[in-house]
Structures are given as C-alpha cells and as structure tokens.
Amino acid sequence: MTRSTDRSMNVAGPMGATTWAIAEGYIPSGSTGPEPAMTSHETACLLNTGDADAHVEFTVYFSDRDPIGPYPVIVPARRTVHVRFNDLEDPVPIPLDTDFASVIRSDVPIVVQHTRLDSRQAENALLSTVAYPISGGS
C-alpha cells in the first residue's frame, strides 16, 4: 500500500476552484432511523487534492435576515472532509426547517459537492449535485 500511496500523491496537485455556491439548503428537524447515519442532514463534501492544507470559510444566506458566518473548516492536504451543516455551530448553529444557501471560499483550489439525506418520512431520500464553481477554477 506504500507504493500505491506514493504514486497517487505524486500525480496529484491542487484541483477545482476557490469559491463555490450552493443555492439550496434546508435541514429538516425530523428524522427516522438510527442516529447518526440516518439523521436528516445537509452535507458539503470538500476534496483537497493539493499538498497544502485548505482554509475554508462558509457563509450562510437566508431569505429574511443578514448572512451569517464565516464558519471556518480546515481540509488537510490530500484529504476529503464531508461537512454536515448540522454540525456548524460557531458563530451560531444553522436554524432547522429554514431555507438557506451557502458560499464556500478556500485559500487553495478544492472541489465541492452537495448532498442531502432526508429521513423525515420512513424511507430516506437523497439528493446530490456538484456545487457551482464561481472563480479560481484550475
């Protein structure tokens, strides 16, 4: 496995963009199934293929109040971090059952994908889409 790891590290480099937008956001307050895997959650999957840690900031927008943030997240070099919006707590937790949107900025290029698990009803539903890259694309 050392061989494989070395080889993959050599061919990689920073990929993606430095600013991303996710216009859809909603954390349902109800869940069905075992926690935490089946807790309703809204996730931003961040991938940093580069050799430097990514310092990322989330800003969250609402329909009826000023945006809040930044929520800081670090994605180490050559790692992926799947951020649950449910877990963002500083400066304030994101309100449940409320429409929101988010902008994600990084000091180095990253790739962002958006996923939601909705388990309000008995069976879970999933959605996913690549976030919208704004700038800094490689």
Next chain:
Amino acid sequence: MTRSTDRSMNVAGPMGATTWAIAEGYIPSGSTGPEPAMTSHETACLLNTGDADAHVEFTVYFSDRDPIGPYPVIVPARRTVHVRFNDLEDPVPIPLDTDFASVIRSDVPIVVQHTRLDSRQAENALLSTVAYPISGGS
C-alpha cells in the same frame, strides 16, 4: 453575531450568471404527508450574494403550447429565495401533471439550483441539480 455578519458582507459580491435554464419541470398533482412541507413541489433556489436587489423573470416552456411569462421574482441583496413553481400565479398558474421547462433571467448575477420533492407515493423522493448557466457568468 454583528461581527460575523459584517465580515461576511464585506467579502461577498455578485456571483453567478444572469441567465439560467432548467430543462426539467413537472408538478405532480398528488401529495402524501403534512402540508406544506410535504406537498409535492418543484423549486428553483435563487441566491443573490451581491449588494443590489436582483430583479428576476421566469419564462416557462411547454411541449404543446407557446411559452408563458414573465413571472417576476425579486431576490433582495444578500438573500436567498426558494421559489416554488406551484406558487407562481401571475400571469397564470403553471398546470399540474404537465411537462415544462424554464428560463430564469436576472439583471444581476445570481446562482440557481433546481430541486423537486415528489410525494405522490408514501415516501418522498428528492432530486436536485445546479441549473445550466447560459450567460453573464462571473
């Protein structure tokens, strides 16, 4: 929270594109579950990160008749609006159980994401994708 709000407002600016297309559209007439959260709906999530209000117009296309619109929507500065196609009523409500598509134009750059909740059967299904940016990309 004042600190956070100020900081996020400073770093933002207009993002996205001024024309977007969503080729998929369909509002089922049947629903299962508590209203309005579980009513079947087709949603366009609009994010305006800029300092000026966005004046947005929807045009809706069909398979067997001329397009209708524009349906006007305002997205205030630094706000997100999640527009349910079910709620568009002027000039005319969008017919149910009918294939449609839409073009979304804005006088300032916005980001658009498309989501559907389908609750015709007992458990809900979700789909989502970033809309297709046509022009005015930043």
Next chain:
Amino acid sequence: MTRSTDRSMNVAGPMGATTWAIAEGYIPSGSTGPEPAMTSHETACLLNTGDADAHVEFTVYFSDRDPIGPYPVIVPARRTVHVRFNDLEDPVPIPLDTDFASVIRSDVPIVVQHTRLDSRQAENALLSTVAYPISGGS
C-alpha cells in the same frame, strides 16, 4: 396571456450547446404504481428556446456492443420535449436492465437535463442532473 407570450418570445433566443453527453443510463424492467406516470423511466429533457426547430439525434453506447443510433427527435421552436428512453424504438428499442450511456446532438443549441424515475421498489426514487455540454455552448 397574449401579452405575456409575446414578451417572453421576444427576449428569448437559442440557448445551450449542440452536443451533450449522459454517461449514466439504465432502464429497470420492473415497476410499481399506476402506469404510465409511475413506470420506471429514464428521461432526457430537451429545451429549445430558439425560433428554429431543433433536429436532434441520440446515439446510445453500451459496455459490450457497438453503439446504436441515431434516434431522431424534433424539438419545435420555443418548446420542451421530455424524451423517455423507453419510447425510443427506431432503429431498435433500448434493452432493459442494461447499462448504457448516450450522446445527444442538435443542429441548434438546446439545453439537456437527465432524470430517472425508479419504481422497482414500493416507493419511487428520482435522480436528475444537467447533462454534460460538449461543444457549441452559447
């Protein structure tokens, strides 16, 4: 409604790209629920915002045999057509329970979105994504 129709027709024009790819394709043979709305189906939603009819051709790729096609589809000016792959029959129907992919070409720019309704199990599942634009983007 005449007013609205006229106005939307004036502001529109051809939008999108002339070649699109959908790498995912699979038509399950089983369905649950009332037909045809709940029949498992794989759909390519085509939007033609321009003033000229779009002459579209689908080519379908497989894992173990040569591609087949072209399947011709016409999308009239200022119309959307939601094509079910299940309904493509000439030159040959697309086999069920078989992985496939497709390339969609048009003589004028169109926008393409891919959706699947999977009703093999009791509750339906949906997926959707904008197809990948290859060339001719406006």
Next chain:
Amino acid sequence: MTRSTDRSMNVAGPMGATTWAIAEGYIPSGSTGPEPAMTSHETACLLNTGDADAHVEFTVYFSDRDPIGPYPVIVPARRTVHVRFNDLEDPVPIPLDTDFASVIRSDVPIVVQHTRLDSRQAENALLSTVAYPISGGS
C-alpha cells in the same frame, strides 16, 4: 442495424475531459432487496466516445489517511463502463461506511457521471450528478 451502427460511429469522436473529481463517496454496509441490482452501491459511469481505448486510473481520498490507488480501469473505444466502487479491489477494497472522494484520470477524454443507490432502508434512494471536470476538456 449495421447501417445505424456505422453512422453513429462516423459522427463520434473523443468527448469530455481527462481529469474528473467526485467529492462525495460513501458505500453503506447494509442493503435491502435482491442482489446484485439492489445492493447499495456507489457508481462512476464512464463514457468513451472515441476510437482509442481509455486507460483510466482512480485515486481515492479519505478524511483520516493517505489516498490510495491507482485503481486501473479500461474503457474500450465507443463503450461505456459503469464502475461500482464496491468492485474496486486492487490495491485494496474501499472500506464501507467511510467517507471518501475520488479523482479519475484518463489518457483520452471521457465523460464521468456519479450515481449512488442506497438501499439501507426498505426503499432505495438514488442520487446522481455529473462529476466535476478538471482539465483536458474538449
């Protein structure tokens, strides 16, 4: 059918990009329904429209360990291959119930779409999105 095959082969050529990223990845360990169609799986659908075989390599990233790979996959000329991450075994199987992300490189342009079937609960859920093209776009 010979006629159709010939014609589609003539109009095609290499399409897509040579590097793609999928920031979302997760293989649930539990499944409901008949195997293998209903086994929970994470899939990368690869389409090679060109006349030369595509030599593809997957590199898989994690949150808490070095990336592993490359996992080699060949997509023959004018073919699609729907790769289940569950089936990647060399150098090592991808761990279940673990967040991951992937980068997909090819020596010729291909198109990549990401799909997951989640059958942990009684009814299956689907998600899909076009992967993020990094470079080599045509």
